[in-house]
Amino acid sequence: MRIFNFSAGPAVLPTTVLEQVRDELLDWHGRGMGIMEMSHRGKDFTGVLHEAEADLRDLMGIPSNYKVLFLQGGATQQFAQIPMNLLAGRSADYVVTGSWSKKAYKEAQHLGGVRLAGSTEASAFTCLPAANELKLDPQAAYLHLCTNETIHGVEMFDLPEVPAGVPVVADMSSHILSRPMDVSRYGLIYAGAQKNIGPAGLVIVIVREDLLGKASAITPSVMNFATMAEHDSMLNTPPTFGIYLAGLVFKNLKAQGGLAAVEQTNIAKAKRVYDAIDGSGGFYRNPVDAPCRSRMNVPFTLANPALDAEFLAEAAERRLEGLKGHKSVGGMRASIYNAMSLDGVEALVGLMQDFAARKA
Numbered sequence: 001m002r003i004f005n006f007s008a009g010p011a012v013l014p015t016t017v018l019e020q021v022r023d024e025l026l027d028w029h030g031r032g033m034g035i036m037e038m039s040h041r042g043k044d045f046t047g048v049l050h051e052a053e054a055d056l057r058d059l060m061g062i063p064s065n066y067k068v069l070f071l072q073g074g075a076t077q078q079f080a081q082i083p084m085n086l087l088a089g090r091s092a093d094y095v096v097t098g099s100w101s102k103k104a105y106k107e108a109q110h111l112g113g114v115r116l117a118g119s120t121e122a123s124a125f126t127c128l129p130a131a132n133e134l135k136l137d138p139q140a141a142y143l144h145l146c147t148n149e150t151i152h153g154v155e156m157f158d159l160p161e162v163p164a165g166v167p168v169v170a171d172m173s174s175h176i177l178s179r180p181m182d183v184s185r186y187g188l189i190y191a192g193a194q195k196n197i198g199p200a201g202l203v204i205v206i207v208r209e210d211l212l213g214k215a216s217a218i219t220p221s222v223m224n225f226a227t228m229a230e231h232d233s234m235l236n237t238p239p240t241f242g243i244y245l246a247g248l249v250f251k252n253l254k255a256q257g258g259l260a261a262v263e264q265t266n267i268a269k270a271k272r273v274y275d276a277i278d279g280s281g282g283f284y285r286n287p288v289d290a291p292c293r294s295r296m297n298v299p300f301t302l303a304n305p306a307l308d309a310e311f312l313a314e315a316a317e318r319r320l321e322g323l324k325g326h327k328s329v330g331g332m333r334a335s336i337y338n339a340m341s342l343d344g345v346e347a348l349v350g351l352m353q354d355f356a357a358r359k360a
């Protein structure tokens, strides 16, 4: 019997997808071998890759002037790869709204001119910067944002107003595919797979074609977006199993009715958890400004941290796992990605209410 897995990542995947993977593991479509064992150059795997890309384009409505790349190295490698490919000797703006965008900003500092265009660190990353707090450079090579801060639980539902001609680069690792997004508003979107897409080891980059071909001369070819795009993400061996599994997740989301339907479920799930926190009379607390509370990652603290261990132990008894908060924030964190069912959320809310009733 499976647990309810609230881990921030690697995270829960749809059970039906894993069952299909299990069934196909040794013998994919009667080929007498599994995907992991196949040449990436053969027509079976290239078919899997192209179908995954087509389904992702369909789900997200990716315009035809964008390339979809299936890469390795995680989102963290993108923190370096993006400035290498896009800076072109110019400067880029970074907005720091939590641990992940801060890491991206720091990494980019090694690679060229970057500016801090805004930060909410002084408010402990519990809000987003107001429009008048951003100092955006109209000449910037790009503006980098993390649109869902996985650790602090801060989600951007609106993009800031960006100077004309400055492409927005967004780290969407922990909320890609959680709702429809207008891809045309971004120059580049990237996401590590292990939150809402599939297994770790795969990172997806969606990049507007006019941003290709500006890489600095020292950029290794496996890190060069233009080279990877020319080779259909197959300059070298791509993470084949991850791409296959991601493709099954895309089909699963399409079968649910696409991202508009997925969003409705995610809204309902997040509302249940935030209502439980806000309705607890202060027993539980989430510090994030209401309009930017993440639908995917819900950090919360107990008013009495001495009860944390007991809360987690009772959660484990009910088969609710992965709830311990990130060490930098403390308390708890419920990651309620696409694959977390409403049943799992109800089980968590049941525990929260029960526990508070006994301990308050």
Ligand SMILES: *Cc1c(COP(=O)(O)O)cnc(C)c1O
Residues within 6 Å of the ligand: 009, 073, 074, 075, 076, 077, 100, 146, 148, 149, 150, 171, 172, 173, 174, 192, 195
């Ligand atoms: C998890 C995460 C990362 C880091 O991903 P890795 O695959 O470990 O490099 C970066 N950004 C965000 C928003 C994340 O949630």
